[in-house]
Amino acid sequence: MGSGVAQSLAQSGLQTVLVDLSEEKLQQSRASISEQLRFRSLFQPSAKDVEPSDAVMDRITFTTDYELVADASFIIENVTENWEVKKEVYERLDPLCHEETIFMVNTSCISITKVASLTRRPDKVIGTHFMNPVPVKKTVEVIRGYHTSEACIASVGSLLEQMGKDMIVVQDYPGFVSNRISHLFMNEAAYVVQDQVASPDEVDEIFKKCYGHAMGPLETADLIGLDTVVHSLTVLYESFQDSKFRCCPLLKKMVDAGLYGRKSGQGFYQY
Template identity: 45%
Template sequence: MVKTVGVLGAGQMGNGIAHVFAQFGYRVVIYDIAEAQLEKALATIQQNLERQAKKGAIPEGLVGETISRITATREMKDLAGVDFAVEAVTEHEPLKLDIFRRLDEIVQPGAILASNTSSIPITKIAAVTRRPEQVIGMHFMNPVPVMKLVEVIRGHATSDATFALTAELVGKLEKEMAVSQDYPGFIVNRVLIPMINEAVFALYEGIASAEDIDKGMKLGTNQPMGPLTLADFIGLDTVLAIANVLYDGFKDPKYRPCPLLVKMVNAGYLGRKSGRGFYTY
């Protein structure tokens, strides 16, 4: 039975994951190496809970209750007693593998280790631990408190018990599950990232302006935001990292990242978080 959840990484995804677990009654230990990032995460969770309460989505009293269930730490050893851990660090394979090696040493033997990776193979992550049968992919969508979907990915060795417990958790968080095989990009990013990349190619080749590309996809296919606006929201560095995982994983030229995307990331134009991407913020 899961009572305490560890979250590794206090960025946009990590704070959202900590938020939903704490909101639904789990004790949460959130870990990050940066004190400032932990402080920012707790402030963001507080703001988002207050926004939910203001809209009537949650009772007013749940705000303080939820915050009281969250403990922040800069020491990974403080995750030793968790029943379930979700890694949500940067989408960088060597970093994730290192985190899982260390996490496996620290966390109690019966605990499940999940990764919020959006593209890196779970089998590869599981192989660096001594408990590959207890490793699974649990890919939340951004923003986590709002988005209903969780992609669940079984690695080659993931046990039925690990899958069943993870599926049960998704339900307890009042989210929907989509199950994917363990191939690069899983479901959502396998379809989404090539679409965004193609929109960047359309801009790069001078087919249309960024505004008209986005307007075409918004009004022509009923998407809530255009692909270039979405890329800015996700972060162009993250889009490029996932595009590279697809390209390296399948060795298929159709996944080749657009040179304009590469150039923008090299220039530090990463979208909303840097103040400039395909649009200026």
Template identity: 40%
Template sequence: MQTTGSTAITTVGIVGAGTMGNGIAQACAVVGVKVVMVDINDAAVQKGLATVAGSLDRLIKKEKLTEADKTAALAHITGSTNYDDLKAAQLVVEAATENFDLKVKILKQLDALLAPEVLIASNTSSISITKLAAVTTRAERFIGMHFFNPVPMMALVEIIRGLQTSDATHDAVHALSTRLSKTPITVKNAPGFVVNRILVPMINEAFFVLAEGVASAEDIDAGMKLGCNQPIGPLALADMIGLDVCLAVMEVYLQEFGDSKYRACPLLKEMVAAGRLGRKTGQGVYKY
């Protein structure tokens, strides 16, 4: 079995220049890791690069970065529409939309293209790492690397080991996460991993409390902010995540665990059916 040994990761490939992809690119570039960020068309790539530049500008305004730091960071990112450009990387992170079939298509393409010793990670927030690893010929060099949004600000990375992931793969990705000034936690492959497994059922329970008329939405959120020291209440957070996303996650848990404690709140289902999905539609639990 080939493993990576202790080679430091100096170049990272990223598939997807969207919110997560460009955030990961920025986190790598500011610490001097070279990045090749690939997307399906040039418009998507340019939008991703512009997002990184804008994010760096905000950090300059807050005096967390200098103009020279921004120039250096942007020089570390190469945008491309050609998968062949990923061959320079020791690790490629798939950061495409949360869709199993799409991820499988991308992973098979990467597996065929990259040298056998290159590591592949998925930034999935819910799909089984063991299942994704199995579609490649390098299951022991496949891992989950779940960043949180917004990536440049959020310190956490969940490192998810599939059943087949080797220690060397885990250690290389753990070391990279630390270099990115992130705090990695190691997680076994399981639906929702750690954070979403705890968070989304909590949000679902807040909808049950709201539906039962125990308290108003404002009071539920105030209670959790002040009583549990959360920066944002669960219902306001649901609006931010998207009520449709929360519902989809609960349905995955119910299906995967077969445990009725994961049943989605009828009020959550009804609001999604009404198209009240949160901030992105202008109304969820709250109006925007």
């Protein structure tokens, strides 16, 4: 997700700093972006996209050094869906960045208001839930935290417009709109497979051919990462205390086995 956001920013002509934990992760990100740029003309055959891939890559700085984002106008955070990890990131970023920097939280389910409480700038913290693959998805679910200002929303709207994206602004409740609904969808699809009602490809084919979905729920889960799906369901269950968000045991078993989906090479499907 972070690589896709960086690619989308750089394609829009924006200087971008991509921060990750290790040189190995950065190399993976660099390779992923480079590959996506080579094939982007197949999906976005507009005049803007004839710019050479090297020119786009030159706008991205790959680093493990947080100091390089100190002067950024916007921080778009894409770390794993784990509260303790996010907490550590914002505790590092808040004193480092200048006071006008806007923090854009790309989260599946975690409260934007809760994230804002970690900072001294709650009015400049906003949820921006990008969809995969980021460079080709034209709409972003934007989440207004309790303290998010209208000026912050307007600034983020201008940035997204520069990236060629629209926004739909919703209120801050766990899962917001897209994931509160879609994770129920994916979770129940996993139960259907667990109960041997249908195979993964049969489940997905029904939703693609009968309902016209571009991807089935289990293909989507593999794309997101089954570990991320399980983390998000855990957040939803703990937030609402509602049994409908109880994670399917099959999903937990697959994650324990290291079957995360596309990023591990196997999930409900092999890649």
